[in-house]
Amino acid sequence: MLKKDGHTEKTIxxxxxxxxxxxxxxxxxxxxxxxxxxxxxxxQKYGASMTxxxxxxxxxxxxxxxxxxSTGRVTAPVLSTERxxxxxxxxxxxxxxxASRALPRAHMALIERxxxxxxxxxxxxxxxxxVAYIRxxxxxxxxxxxxxxxxxxxxxxxxxxxxxxxxxxxxYEKLQRRDASDNHRMVISALKAGDEPGLKLAxxxxxxxxxxxxxxx
Amino acid sequence: MLKKDGHTEKTIxxxxxxxxxxxxxxxxxxxxxxxxxxxxxxxQKYGASMTxxxxxxxxxxxxxxxxxxSTGRVTAPVLSTERxxxxxxxxxxxxxxxASRALPRAHMALIERxxxxxxxxxxxxxxxxxVAYIRxxxxxxxxxxxxxxxxxxxxxxxxxxxxxxxxxxxxYEKLQRRDASDNHRMVISALKAGDEPGLKLAxxxxxxxxxxxxxxx
DNA sequence: CATACCCACATGTGATCACAAATGCCAAAA
DNA sequence: TTTTGGCATTTGTGATCACATGTGGGTATG
Numbered sequence: 001m002l003k004k005d006g007h008t009e010k011t012i013x014x015x016x017x018x019x020x021x022x023x024x025x026x027x028x029x030x031x032x033x034x035x036x037x038x039x040x041x042x043x044q045k046y047g048a049s050m051t052x053x054x055x056x057x058x059x060x061x062x063x064x065x066x067x068x069x070s071t072g073r074v075t076a077p078v079l080s081t082e083r084x085x086x087x088x089x090x091x092x093x094x095x096x097x098x099a100s101r102a103l104p105r106a107h108m109a110l111i112e113r114x115x116x117x118x119x120x121x122x123x124x125x126x127x128x129x130x131v132a133y134i135r136x137x138x139x140x141x142x143x144x145x146x147x148x149x150x151x152x153x154x155x156x157x158x159x160x161x162x163x164x165x166x167x168x169x170x171x172y173e174k175l176q177r178r179d180a181s182d183n184h185r186m187v188i189s190a191l192k193a194g195d196e197p198g199l200k201l202a203x204x205x206x207x208x209x210x211x212x213x214x215x216x217x
Numbered sequence: 218m219l220k221k222d223g224h225t226e227k228t229i230x231x232x233x234x235x236x237x238x239x240x241x242x243x244x245x246x247x248x249x250x251x252x253x254x255x256x257x258x259x260x261q262k263y264g265a266s267m268t269x270x271x272x273x274x275x276x277x278x279x280x281x282x283x284x285x286x287s288t289g290r291v292t293a294p295v296l297s298t299e300r301x302x303x304x305x306x307x308x309x310x311x312x313x314x315x316a317s318r319a320l321p322r323a324h325m326a327l328i329e330r331x332x333x334x335x336x337x338x339x340x341x342x343x344x345x346x347x348v349a350y351i352r353x354x355x356x357x358x359x360x361x362x363x364x365x366x367x368x369x370x371x372x373x374x375x376x377x378x379x380x381x382x383x384x385x386x387x388x389y390e391k392l393q394r395r396d397a398s399d400n401h402r403m404v405i406s407a408l409k410a411g412d413e414p415g416l417k418l419a420x421x422x423x424x425x426x427x428x429x430x431x432x433x434x
Numbered sequence: 435c436a437t438a439c440c441c442a443c444a445t446g447t448g449a450t451c452a453c454a455a456a457t458g459c460c461a462a463a464a
Numbered sequence: 465t466t467t468t469g470g471c472a473t474t475t476g477t478g479a480t481c482a483c484a485t486g487t488g489g490g491t492a493t494g
Contacts, residue, residue, distance in 0.1 A: 013289070014448065049450075071456060073456085086369045089367075090373060153306065153307055231478065268478055289446045
């Protein structure tokens with residue numbers, strides 16, 4: 001027989017589970033920049049032993065999601081202003097391209113979904129929920145870029161988000177945030193109109209403004 | 218006392234050593250696309266045990282330098298044409314920016330060094346040494362981009378190179394290669410002249426042509 | 435000749451242990 | 465009060481082992 005049963009049951013390895021969980025917490029800003037992590041602590045938190053926990057940390061360190069000191073200590077990275085600007089530059093280079101590639105494939109269902117997500121963003125702003133805000137903001141961009149059919153480029157952008165997230169969380173809480181939903185409305189308008197230059201500009205503006213939030217004042 | 222001695226002696230962990238070695242072999246095309254790797258084999262090759270070997274593999278898998286099957290088997294990735302084109306697009310987006318940032322800092326010593334590396338490239342072509350060719354080609358670009366003072370962007374580009382290398386090696390050996398040193402001469406000329414648009418174009422041309430080598434014919 | 439089955443071996447996974455080094459805290463001294 | 469020294473604890477590292485599963489090859493069967 002070819003398969004045991006029709007369930008296609010896949011057992012996710014522990015190191016994979018730990019990796020995904022930890023990555024999610026970092027991406028969504030539940031772990032703040034500078035927070036110290038320990039292998040044993042991670043292992044215990046997710047009910048695994050040290051070995052898979054170490055593997056998860058290695059993957060995350062390769063993505064720049066955690067920084068490892070010369071003595072092996074693991075922390076959520078604290079980014080310098082220069083590094084933040086550099087990562088924003090990468091976003092400004094890649095994300096307009098992703099949006100542009102998604103444009104021909106952006107049908108009405110996608111646009112409506114983006115509109116819904118944007119409402120969630122607005123609500124998170126008025127309710128002052130930073131984690132929900134970041135989460136929905138990322139979902140907005142990812143939903144659009146998924147249509148680009150460019151998995152490697154999307155993965156690269158997600159890596160940048162991952163590096164920025166812990167720092168953004170810290171700063172979001174102390175900074176008054178601009179309403180990113182304005183920029184997103186420009187994105188949606190350009191999508192409806194099929195306006196490729198306008199779309200690229202709107203994305204670039206959104207990325208650039210979120211940068212200013214972090215580096216200015 | 219603050220330091221034991223003046224040597225600043227640092228003991229490199231095994232997983233770090235294994236990682237660097239394996240990454241170098243992949244980057245320089247000494248491991249061909251599709252080649253199967255085993256944790257035990259890697260461990261034995263570098264005189265380590267399975268644990269650090271696994272950590273090294275995890276880091277490389279996070280960089281896309283190796284692909285891991287659903288059953289955990291590790292291979293050097295075999296890239297589809299679409300993936301190759303996508304990775305080349307990323308190069309075409311990031312590398313001109315890196316070159317542009319390096320331009321104001323490119324003094325005569327750098328240009329001379331690039332010229333020397335380019336001679337090495339030409340020699341590798343006439344002597345038909347694919348590995349030496351790839352190595353020198355990467356060194357040319359990295360030498361230039363290091364001046365950009367943009368470590369995150371450079372790391373991202375290197376990750377792309379790393380993903381492409383095993384496939385390039387296989388194809389380089391069966392394809393007649395164009396002389397990339399022509400493009401590099403354009404790069405050097407633009408650097409001397411301080412011609413930023415020309416520099417970006419030269420880099421983009423170089424990247425695009427190396428793409429054509431892989432996808433056309 | 436092609437296909438399906440089966441088994442021995444290879445391989446990834448995860449837990450545990452011993453060890454060395456770094457960290458941080460507390461006490462003692464200036 | 466501030467600084468220095470040392471010690472107990474925490475922590476990362478690497479090796480090893482048991483186990484389950486996947487893989488590949490050989491054989492039998494159609």
